[in-house]
Amino acid sequence: MTAASLFAIPGSQDEVETGTSLAPRFDAHGLITAIATDVASGEVVMVAHMNEAALAKTIATREAWFWSRSRKELWRKGLTSGNTLEVVELRVDCDQDAVLLKVRIAGDQVACHQGYRSCFYRTVPLGAAPSAETKLAFDDTMPRVVPKA
Amino acid sequence: MTAASLFAIPGSQDEVETGTSLAPRFDAHGLITAIATDVASGEVVMVAHMNEAALAKTIATREAWFWSRSRKELWRKGLTSGNTLEVVELRVDCDQDAVLLKVRIAGDQVACHQGYRSCFYRTVPLGAAPSAETKLAFDDTMPRVVPKA
Numbered sequence: 001m002t003a004a005s006l007f008a009i010p011g012s013q014d015e016v017e018t019g020t021s022l023a024p025r026f027d028a029h030g031l032i033t034a035i036a037t038d039v040a041s042g043e044v045v046m047v048a049h050m051n052e053a054a055l056a057k058t059i060a061t062r063e064a065w066f067w068s069r070s071r072k073e074l075w076r077k078g079l080t081s082g083n084t085l086e087v088v089e090l091r092v093d094c095d096q097d098a099v100l101l102k103v104r105i106a107g108d109q110v111a112c113h114q115g116y117r118s119c120f121y122r123t124v125p126l127g128a129a130p131s132a133e134t135k136l137a138f139d140d141t142m143p144r145v146v147p148k149a
Numbered sequence: 150m151t152a153a154s155l156f157a158i159p160g161s162q163d164e165v166e167t168g169t170s171l172a173p174r175f176d177a178h179g180l181i182t183a184i185a186t187d188v189a190s191g192e193v194v195m196v197a198h199m200n201e202a203a204l205a206k207t208i209a210t211r212e213a214w215f216w217s218r219s220r221k222e223l224w225r226k227g228l229t230s231g232n233t234l235e236v237v238e239l240r241v242d243c244d245q246d247a248v249l250l251k252v253r254i255a256g257d258q259v260a261c262h263q264g265y266r267s268c269f270y271r272t273v274p275l276g277a278a279p280s281a282e283t284k285l286a287f288d289d290t291m292p293r294v295v296p297k298a
Contacts, residue, residue: 008281019265022273022283033196035184042191047182047247060278091269092285096260098196100269112243119242120249124171129209132157134171136241141187 012083025097033098045111082107108145117143171177174246182247194267231256257294266292
């Protein structure tokens, strides 16, 4: 089986956006954006990337697999930390270059390697032009475990 | 003012992930991923990209601006459709290559140019290996308006 047979080949924009074929539009690096939300709270917990193999494995196994751009390897989320992501629902966006995963987090119930429930643990002040002095604020209400060394 | 002065320059990984400086890590194309969620429901409504100028405008104006990769232009979301996005909260992720916007959608209360509340209006079947025959299912419960011609 060739890699190309894992998914339909994207057709016209109209076909991609209004059709029923799963025809992911991988970018020049062979990647699509993958957003994970906690199925219980709806909170966005992380964003990562999938290549063809990661998307296919995620669909087949209901466990979240990603492509690590830094390590350049296929990566089953949570393999070392225990915080695997069970995929309850998977959606594709209009132009099929992004997917949305609704997940149940196993283990410590945190998705970020910094130990926070979500990777989005800092807020940006709004209403004034940003500068090199702009200061982020930590969300002290977010559940966190001490990251493993 | 040079573009570089809009934000701090990213330092070490530890500084980027555990510090309080807003130091976005734009990719080789000068972009970061931007995810918008409806502030009321928490639903992910769209994903797009921001360049330095789009992020700076969003922060200063509390209105969502993106960079259109297809049109290669700065883009105030909703300028033609009326479905602008008021940014209530903005967060940055651990490695500062993605931002999360909690938004109030104006106009028709839909974020997708296909008229749906969210761009993620189709689900992918799980539990079996995908193929060119995999069929998406439309979410018939999602609010929709007829797209403008």
